[in-house]
Amino acid sequence: LVVFSDEEQHGDCLDLNEHFKEFLNLDMFEKTDYLDYLTKFDQFSHAPRQKKFNQKYTSYLTHLETYLSDFYTRALPLKNLAEERERIQSEFDAKWKDGTCEGWEYTGESAGSDLVERKQARTAEELEEDQDDFDADSDGDNDDDEDKAIYNPKNLPLGWDGKPIPYWLYKLHGLNINYKCEICGGASYRGPKAFHRHFQEAKHAHGMRMLGIPNTSHFINVTTKADAEA
Numbered sequence: 001l002v003v004f005s006d007e008e009q010h011g012d013c014l015d016l017n018e019h020f021k022e023f024l025n026l027d028m029f030e031k032t033d034y035l036d037y038l039t040k041f042d043q044f045s046h047a048p049r050q051k052k053f054n055q056k057y058t059s060y061l062t063h064l065e066t067y068l069s070d071f072y073t074r075a076l077p078l079k080n081l082a083e084e085r086e087r088i089q090s091e092f093d094a095k096w097k098d099g100t101c102e103g104w105e106y107t108g109e110s111a112g113s114d115l116v117e118r119k120q121a122r123t124a125e126e127l128e129e130d131q132d133d134f135d136a137d138s139d140g141d142n143d144d145d146e147d148k149a150i151y152n153p154k155n156l157p158l159g160w161d162g163k164p165i166p167y168w169l170y171k172l173h174g175l176n177i178n179y180k181c182e183i184c185g186g187a188s189y190r191g192p193k194a195f196h197r198h199f200q201e202a203k204h205a206h207g208m209r210m211l212g213i214p215n216t217s218h219f220i221n222v223t224t225k226a227d228a229e230a
């Protein structure tokens with residue numbers, strides 16, 4: 001049996017009262033009333049870009065996403081939420097690639113690595129996993145911090161705006177993990193993406209040649225000489 005609250009009117013209405021309270025505490029938007037909020041709560045591109053990474057806003061979005069997904073599943077049981085997400089995600093990816101996402105237009109500064117380009121608008125699920133890592137995202141709240149020295153205690157790579165990428169993003173991509181490859185003479189690779197890619201690169205191929213082993217897909221993920229020779 002599908003359960004709706006009174007406010008939800010058997011699935012006809014959203015109940016965003018709790019989210020509205022959280023919204024009012026964000027200090028990112030003009031104060032408004034609940035009805036007004038309902039008409040524009042989904043205009044996410046209106047959030048000031050420099051403030052999108054602050055912790056309160058992130059947890060607000062996470063709660064909103066959790067509720068909306070749950071509501072969608074209850075109110076539209078015959079629709080496939082996963083498929084819908086996939087469709088939206090690929091539309092988003094295309095826009096993101098073009099730099100035409102509303103609120104994320106390129107500013108003309110260096111675009112940064114493809115990592116940063118692809119990520120800053122992550123999904124709420126991803127956010128949830130990294131709730132605890134926002135301590136390092138220090139500059140969400142000040143508008144005047146442009147002039148200050150950039151605080152970067154964890155030595156994070158710099159993003160499109162010349163500031164350290166958020167720590168949750170860094171961790172999301174596993175960049176905090178170094179992978180060693182013995183075949184590459186003990187070289188280490190930062191993050192799983194770089195690590196997996198390196199098997200196709202010249203350095204690794206050279207290492208394999210030195211061992212007299214064909215660098216075929218059969219040997220992908222083999223990083224020790226003992227394994228390669230086995």
Ligand SMILES: [Zn+2]
Nearest residue numbers: 181183184204
């Ligand atoms: Zn290697």
